[in-house]
Amino acid sequence: MSGLGERAVDLVPPGGLEAKLALGRPLRVKFGVDPTAPDIHLGHAVPLVKLREFQDAGHTAVLIIGDWTARVGDPSGRTSTRPMLSAEQIEENAASYRQQAFRIIDPERTEIRSNGEWFGGMGLEEVFRLAGSATVNQLLRRNDFAGRMAADQPVSVLELLYPLMQAYDSVMVEADVEIGGTDQLFNLMLGREIQAHWGMAPQVALTMPILPGLDGVQKMSKSLGNHVGVADAPEEQFGRTMRIPDAALAEWYRLLAPAEPAPGAGPAVEDKRRLGRLIADRFHGPGAGERAEAHFNRVVRDRQAPEEMPEVPLPAGTVHLPALLADALGVASRSEARRLIAGGGVSLDGEPVRELDLDAAALDGRVIRAGKRRFARLRAGG
Missing domain, CATH: 3.10.290.10 (RNA-binding S4 domain)
Structure with missing residues (x-):
């Protein structure tokens, strides 16, 4: 397996990435985010770090801001229909996403696209053609939909369109590889089928593990309050990192700091401090982690007021x-x-x-x- 496939959970088809790399040209590596909230957290950072690895190997990152798929709402991992956001909320969130993503990926080697470019002007005839490229049977094989149907919970027709829309994004940007979390595998695989339907070489589907939140159990989510935001102040990032359960620490290192030594057999608190410094330095520059740690020692450990405050x-x-x-x-x-x-x-x-x-x-x-x-x-x- 290519080094670019390291830490991946799914890499479909087997040998597909090596075959794409053998083409001898920069690959177009797609990652999409729906601006359904104003901030990117470390859970989003896991696939973005992988995207940066592709950039560093000379490939092109295609970052899709799903301003139109956000109107539908990704049903991945959902047991109910997501509320629909306003266009104003989506645009505000999209502007924040673009800025925060560049804390991880290289803007000089990133192609930013909004799927409103093609969905915004899509006529009914084109919608019919897209809808005709997949079957209801295919869409209902998705675990989220199948589980809700079995529990007699509603699945909207709009939600059935979401995987098709994400798949069509791959057609429009001519993706060679698409990166996503493990909860995105169905969507990524459908992208392969829709690309083939449009006469294109199917993309490689590469999924990354889901980063556990601060509770160590559930998926990191701002709505659950178990997140660390990439735009959070370094003191907040360090302090929240110190709350990671010991059992989740090795996975955090593996996914967020793969080049660093894994946690040792010593006290977990020292490894948490090291990780907290690394995270603060990554998003706020060298020295931010050391300053955040000093703030933590003074305010949390020693229960003193910080030296500087508003x-x-x-x-x-x-x-x-x-x-x-x-x-x-x-x-x-x-x-x-x-x-x-x-x-x-x-x-x-x-x-x-x-x-x-x-x-x-x-x-x-x-x-x-x-x-x-x-x-x-x-x-x-x-």
Whole structure:
């Protein structure tokens, strides 16, 4: 197997990648993302790292931003229909995805395409032709659909179109190889069939393992809160990495830092620290990991305030603390802020605070802490 196939779970057909490489030309290696959320996390990074390996070997990365497939929603791993996003939400997310993907792949060797280029102007006759290139029997073989049908749960006609749309992307960009997670194998294999239907040489399907989230069990997902974002602050990346269960650590190293020595037999905490530094350095530059570790030691281990923190201006008069936490310190909502206060998770100069309404003048210059890692210095008269 070619070194480019290392760590792959599926590589179909057997010997297919070697045959493509033997063509003696740069391959077109496709990876698609649907901008259904504003951030890319480390779970997305696994196939992007593989895409970068192809780039470093001289091949062309074709990054498809699925602005039209996002309107349908990928049914992979779903037990219900995804909610449909607005065009505005999709475009905002797409802009963020493009920027964040280049923290991993080389922009100079990347061809960025949006599948709205071909689906946006597709007429009904072309839709008929695409729909006629596969059968319902083929689509219902997909585990997600078969399981929902067996449980008498609805499967929309729109969802049946999704695998076809992803497959047609491969036709339009003339993909030689498509990379995806193991949950994408059906879609990648359908891409081979649809390419053959259009008279093209079928792509090689290459799937990468699914990175477990911070819980060590479920797939990394922002909706589950078990993720590390590639655009997160280095302190946040390091701190979240320290939460990885020991049992998941070897897999994180294998998928995110394959060139690094595997975790040793010593204390897992040291390997977590090393990985946290590597992740912060990768996405924020050399030295970011060391600074993030120092921040972690001071704030989490030693329970001290960070050396640097943002200043939050306060309006004159009474300050409603839940509103301040939600609006200025990143707490998810005012109700969540109230729960945090009630549980003793909010302090002023190290002392827990229970009051919801405080005088701004009395808060001037004090350090507020919400949870483990949110700090700010309060300034009255802002």
